[in-house]
Amino acid sequence: MSYLALQKDTITDDETKFQNGEAKIFFSPLPSLRDNEYPIVWLDLHISGDGYEVCGKDSKLKFEKYNGDLCTSIRPGLSLRLITQEKIGVQRDVTGIVVNLARIAVKGLFIAPGKIDPGFSPNQLTLVITNHSKRSIDLKAGEKIAAIAFAQTSMKCAGTKSSGWANRRIEGYSKSSWDRFKEPLKNIDIFDLVKNLITAAVGAVIVLIVQYFLKRAGFE
Numbered sequence: 001m002s003y004l005a006l007q008k009d010t011i012t013d014d015e016t017k018f019q020n021g022e023a024k025i026f027f028s029p030l031p032s033l034r035d036n037e038y039p040i041v042w043l044d045l046h047i048s049g050d051g052y053e054v055c056g057k058d059s060k061l062k063f064e065k066y067n068g069d070l071c072t073s074i075r076p077g078l079s080l081r082l083i084t085q086e087k088i089g090v091q092r093d094v095t096g097i098v099v100n101l102a103r104i105a106v107k108g109l110f111i112a113p114g115k116i117d118p119g120f121s122p123n124q125l126t127l128v129i130t131n132h133s134k135r136s137i138d139l140k141a142g143e144k145i146a147a148i149a150f151a152q153t154s155m156k157c158a159g160t161k162s163s164g165w166a167n168r169r170i171e172g173y174s175k176s177s178w179d180r181f182k183e184p185l186k187n188i189d190i191f192d193l194v195k196n197l198i199t200a201a202v203g204a205v206i207v208l209i210v211q212y213f214l215k216r217a218g219f220e
Contacts, residue, residue, distance in 0.1 A: 004094070004150045005039035015122055018089055025150055026089035026122045042147045045098070046085040048124060049141030055079035055128060063141055070141035074109070079130040082145065089122030092156040096120075098127065098148050108133025111146045119159025135192075 004010065004024070012023035013030045027043060049070040051060045055078075063070035074080055090096055096116030104111065112128040127146055131137055139145075 001151050003041050003097075004152055005041060006043070006150070007039045008035075010039075015089075018091075018122065021091065024091045024094050024152075026087065028087045028122070029085070042149050043086075044144045045125065045127070045146040045148055047139060047141050047143050047145050048083040048085045050083050050124075052083070053081040055081060071138055073136045073138050074129065074131045075136050076131050076134050079128055080139075082127050082129055082139070084125045084127065084145075085142070087122045087124050088116060088120070088148070090116055090118060090120050090150065092119040092159050093153050094118060094150050095153060096148055096150050098125065098146050101144065101147055104145060107137055108135075109137060116148075116150075117160035117162065118153055118157040121163060123163055 006025065010023060011025040011027050011030070012018055013026070013028035014023075015026060015028075017023055018026040031043065033040065049063050051062055052072060053060055061072070063072050065071075072080075088096065095118055098111065098114035098116075100111045100113075108131060110130050110132055112130070114125065114127060116125070129139075129145065
Protein backbone atom coordinates (compact mmCIF):
# COMPACT_ATOMS: atom_id res chain seq x y z
CA MET A 1 0.00 0.00 0.00
CA SER A 2 1.30 3.44 -0.89
CA TYR A 3 0.12 6.57 0.87
CA LEU A 4 -1.09 9.59 -1.05
CA ALA A 5 1.23 12.57 -1.21
CA LEU A 6 -1.19 15.38 -0.41
CA GLN A 7 -0.97 18.49 -2.55
CA LYS A 8 -3.10 21.60 -2.71
CA ASP A 9 -5.29 20.17 -5.47
CA THR A 10 -5.69 16.84 -3.58
CA ILE A 11 -7.18 18.17 -0.35
CA THR A 12 -9.69 20.93 0.43
CA ASP A 13 -11.69 22.46 3.26
CA ASP A 14 -14.37 23.60 0.81
CA GLU A 15 -17.23 21.09 1.09
CA THR A 16 -18.83 22.22 -2.19
CA LYS A 17 -15.56 21.67 -4.03
CA PHE A 18 -15.25 18.23 -2.43
CA GLN A 19 -18.83 17.23 -3.28
CA ASN A 20 -18.22 18.29 -6.89
CA GLY A 21 -15.27 15.87 -7.05
CA GLU A 22 -12.65 18.60 -7.45
CA ALA A 23 -10.56 17.19 -4.55
CA LYS A 24 -10.05 13.65 -3.26
CA ILE A 25 -10.03 14.55 0.44
CA PHE A 26 -12.01 16.94 2.61
CA PHE A 27 -10.14 18.09 5.73
CA SER A 28 -11.26 20.99 7.90
CA PRO A 29 -9.71 22.96 9.39
CA LEU A 30 -6.73 22.62 7.08
CA PRO A 31 -3.32 23.06 8.75
CA SER A 32 -1.53 26.31 7.98
CA LEU A 33 1.14 25.21 5.53
CA ARG A 34 3.37 27.24 3.24
CA ASP A 35 3.66 26.35 -0.45
CA ASN A 36 7.13 24.85 0.06
CA GLU A 37 5.78 22.43 2.72
CA TYR A 38 3.68 20.53 0.17
CA PRO A 39 3.40 17.66 -0.64
CA ILE A 40 2.75 16.07 2.77
CA VAL A 41 1.61 12.60 3.90
CA TRP A 42 0.53 12.75 7.58
CA LEU A 43 -1.96 15.18 9.08
CA ASP A 44 -2.50 15.70 12.81
CA LEU A 45 -5.82 15.12 14.58
CA HIS A 46 -6.78 17.09 17.70
CA ILE A 47 -9.24 16.57 20.57
CA SER A 48 -12.52 18.45 20.25
CA GLY A 49 -14.11 20.01 23.33
CA ASP A 50 -17.56 18.84 22.20
CA GLY A 51 -17.64 16.05 24.80
CA TYR A 52 -16.52 12.46 25.25
CA GLU A 53 -17.80 9.05 26.34
CA VAL A 54 -16.55 6.30 28.61
CA CYS A 55 -16.42 3.08 26.57
CA GLY A 56 -19.24 0.76 27.60
CA LYS A 57 -21.54 3.66 28.42
CA ASP A 58 -23.73 5.75 26.14
CA SER A 59 -23.82 9.02 28.06
CA LYS A 60 -21.97 11.99 26.63
CA LEU A 61 -19.80 13.69 29.27
CA LYS A 62 -18.60 17.27 29.35
CA PHE A 63 -15.05 18.56 29.59
CA GLU A 64 -14.44 20.62 32.73
CA LYS A 65 -12.90 24.09 32.57
CA TYR A 66 -9.52 24.30 34.36
CA ASN A 67 -7.13 27.26 34.13
CA GLY A 68 -8.94 28.44 31.02
CA ASP A 69 -8.73 25.06 29.25
CA LEU A 70 -11.35 22.37 28.71
CA CYS A 71 -9.96 19.21 30.31
CA THR A 72 -10.76 15.71 31.50
CA SER A 73 -8.75 12.94 33.12
CA ILE A 74 -8.46 9.33 32.02
CA ARG A 75 -7.87 6.80 34.81
CA PRO A 76 -5.57 3.73 34.51
CA GLY A 77 -7.19 0.96 32.47
CA LEU A 78 -10.01 3.22 31.27
CA SER A 79 -10.96 3.73 27.61
CA LEU A 80 -12.63 6.88 26.28
CA ARG A 81 -14.22 7.80 22.98
CA LEU A 82 -12.97 11.23 21.91
CA ILE A 83 -14.20 13.34 19.01
CA THR A 84 -11.73 15.05 16.68
CA GLN A 85 -11.76 18.78 16.02
CA GLU A 86 -11.27 18.00 12.35
CA LYS A 87 -13.99 16.98 9.89
CA ILE A 88 -12.82 14.50 7.27
CA GLY A 89 -14.31 13.10 4.07
CA VAL A 90 -12.90 10.96 1.24
CA GLN A 91 -13.96 10.14 -2.30
CA ARG A 92 -14.87 6.57 -3.26
CA ASP A 93 -11.33 5.77 -4.47
CA VAL A 94 -9.59 6.86 -1.23
CA THR A 95 -9.31 5.30 2.23
CA GLY A 96 -7.82 6.72 5.43
CA ILE A 97 -5.65 5.20 8.18
CA VAL A 98 -5.51 6.60 11.75
CA VAL A 99 -2.47 5.79 13.92
CA ASN A 100 -1.07 6.53 17.37
CA LEU A 101 1.53 9.23 18.07
CA ALA A 102 4.84 8.45 19.79
CA ARG A 103 4.44 11.51 22.06
CA ILE A 104 1.13 10.05 23.27
CA ALA A 105 2.38 6.47 23.52
CA VAL A 106 5.28 7.38 25.82
CA LYS A 107 2.70 8.51 28.39
CA GLY A 108 1.03 5.09 28.24
CA LEU A 109 -1.89 6.28 26.11
CA PHE A 110 -2.80 4.30 23.01
CA ILE A 111 -5.23 5.14 20.22
CA ALA A 112 -7.01 2.16 18.68
CA PRO A 113 -6.03 1.99 14.98
CA GLY A 114 -8.84 3.27 12.81
CA LYS A 115 -9.90 3.45 9.18
CA ILE A 116 -12.01 5.69 7.00
CA ASP A 117 -14.02 3.82 4.39
CA PRO A 118 -14.14 5.06 0.79
CA GLY A 119 -16.97 7.51 0.22
CA PHE A 120 -17.11 8.69 3.86
CA SER A 121 -19.00 11.99 4.00
CA PRO A 122 -17.33 14.90 5.82
CA ASN A 123 -17.71 14.39 9.56
CA GLN A 124 -15.71 14.45 12.78
CA LEU A 125 -14.06 11.16 13.73
CA THR A 126 -14.44 9.26 17.00
CA LEU A 127 -11.20 7.84 18.39
CA VAL A 128 -10.86 5.28 21.19
CA ILE A 129 -8.03 6.03 23.62
CA THR A 130 -6.90 3.73 26.46
CA ASN A 131 -4.72 4.54 29.45
CA HIS A 132 -2.25 1.65 29.89
CA SER A 133 -0.20 3.49 32.51
CA LYS A 134 -0.60 3.28 36.29
CA ARG A 135 -1.54 6.94 36.71
CA SER A 136 -4.41 9.17 35.71
CA ILE A 137 -3.52 11.35 32.72
CA ASP A 138 -5.07 14.70 31.85
CA LEU A 139 -6.42 15.32 28.36
CA LYS A 140 -7.03 18.81 27.03
CA ALA A 141 -9.31 19.99 24.22
CA GLY A 142 -7.17 21.11 21.29
CA GLU A 143 -4.38 18.66 22.17
CA LYS A 144 -2.79 16.70 19.31
CA ILE A 145 -3.93 13.10 19.78
CA ALA A 146 -3.38 11.06 16.56
CA ALA A 147 -2.27 11.21 12.93
CA ILE A 148 -3.95 10.26 9.67
CA ALA A 149 -2.74 9.37 6.18
CA PHE A 150 -4.66 8.45 3.03
CA ALA A 151 -4.22 5.78 0.37
CA GLN A 152 -5.53 5.45 -3.17
CA THR A 153 -7.63 2.34 -3.90
CA SER A 154 -7.17 0.42 -7.15
CA MET A 155 -10.67 1.44 -8.29
CA LYS A 156 -13.75 3.29 -7.07
CA CYS A 157 -15.50 1.41 -4.28
CA ALA A 158 -19.09 1.25 -3.09
CA GLY A 159 -19.49 4.29 -0.85
CA THR A 160 -19.92 3.63 2.86
CA LYS A 161 -23.34 4.33 4.36
CA SER A 162 -21.84 5.08 7.76
CA SER A 163 -21.96 8.65 8.98
CA GLY A 164 -19.51 7.83 11.78
CA TRP A 165 -19.87 7.48 15.56
CA ALA A 166 -19.30 11.19 16.09
CA ASN A 167 -22.46 12.00 14.12
CA ARG A 168 -24.86 9.77 16.03
CA ARG A 169 -27.29 11.27 18.53
CA ILE A 170 -26.39 10.70 22.16
CA GLU A 171 -28.38 11.69 25.20
CA GLY A 172 -26.69 14.64 26.88
CA TYR A 173 -25.30 14.22 30.37
CA SER A 174 -25.73 16.90 33.01
CA LYS A 175 -23.78 16.31 36.20
CA SER A 176 -25.69 16.35 39.47
CA SER A 177 -24.14 17.65 42.70
CA TRP A 178 -23.41 14.05 43.74
CA ASP A 179 -21.70 13.37 40.38
CA ARG A 180 -19.56 16.48 40.82
CA PHE A 181 -18.59 15.30 44.31
CA LYS A 182 -17.64 11.82 43.06
CA GLU A 183 -15.69 12.97 39.98
CA PRO A 184 -12.47 14.04 41.81
CA LEU A 185 -12.57 10.85 43.90
CA LYS A 186 -12.65 8.66 40.77
CA ASN A 187 -9.46 10.28 39.50
CA ILE A 188 -7.48 9.86 42.73
CA ASP A 189 -4.38 7.70 42.34
CA ILE A 190 -4.48 5.47 45.47
CA PHE A 191 -0.71 4.83 45.41
CA ASP A 192 0.03 8.56 45.35
CA LEU A 193 -2.55 9.22 48.08
CA VAL A 194 -1.04 6.61 50.43
CA LYS A 195 2.48 7.83 49.68
CA ASN A 196 1.52 11.45 50.41
CA LEU A 197 -0.23 10.47 53.67
CA ILE A 198 2.80 8.47 54.84
CA THR A 199 5.14 11.35 53.92
CA ALA A 200 2.96 13.82 55.83
CA ALA A 201 2.77 11.52 58.88
CA VAL A 202 6.55 10.96 58.95
CA GLY A 203 7.11 14.72 58.63
CA ALA A 204 4.74 15.42 61.54
CA VAL A 205 6.49 12.81 63.73
CA ILE A 206 9.93 14.32 62.98
CA VAL A 207 8.66 17.81 63.90
CA LEU A 208 7.25 16.50 67.22
CA ILE A 209 10.52 14.68 68.05
CA VAL A 210 12.59 17.80 67.28
CA GLN A 211 10.30 19.94 69.45
CA TYR A 212 10.53 17.41 72.31
CA PHE A 213 14.33 17.39 72.36
CA LEU A 214 14.51 21.17 72.04
CA LYS A 215 12.33 21.48 75.15
CA ARG A 216 14.47 18.91 76.99
CA ALA A 217 17.51 20.99 76.10
CA GLY A 218 15.90 24.12 77.54
CA PHE A 219 14.89 25.75 74.28
CA GLU A 220 11.34 27.07 74.17
